[in-house]
Amino acid sequence: MAAAMRAMLQQAEAMRTYLISDSSKSGTPPAWAHMPFELQTPTDSNVVTPDFLRRASDYHKAFEKVGREPTPDHFNAVVAQCVQCHESNCPGPIKRINRLRIEI
Ligand code: HEC
DSSP: OHHHHHHHHHHHHHHHHHHTSGGGGTSOOOOOOOOOGGGSOOSSGGGOOHHHHHHHHHHHHHHHHHHHSOOHHHHHHHHHHHHHHHHHHOOTTHHHHHTTOOOO
């Protein structure tokens, strides 16, 4: 699951770079693949609980929105879902994830 997370972080950084640049007005957004990370083996097998799966599902809903309509608002909603799950499961990367947020 950690490898999936690293890929998500990279793709989120690419999307952020796109959204804060001029090309967001005319260009094609960068690829940001759907990542069913909850199906992958986590470092700590106790991580996957019903609560975790609910948070994963909330994340995927926010993610679909930014896919349909890549705006800073929708992007920040995804980042909020990253942080929400990390607060319960994996606080280490929160600082780094928070840096993704776009000032609107
Ligand atoms: C539903 C819960 C959940 C969501 C949503 C989530 N994460 Fe994670 N994340 C985790 C868990 C659990 C781990 C630890 C995975 C492991 O060690 O196998 C993790 C690990 C990570 C790591 C560390 C990987 C490493 O090298 O060990 C990064 C970076 C990360 N997530 C970024 C993100 C970003 C960026 C998002 C949003 C785009 C996100 N996460 C969304 C639960 C979540």
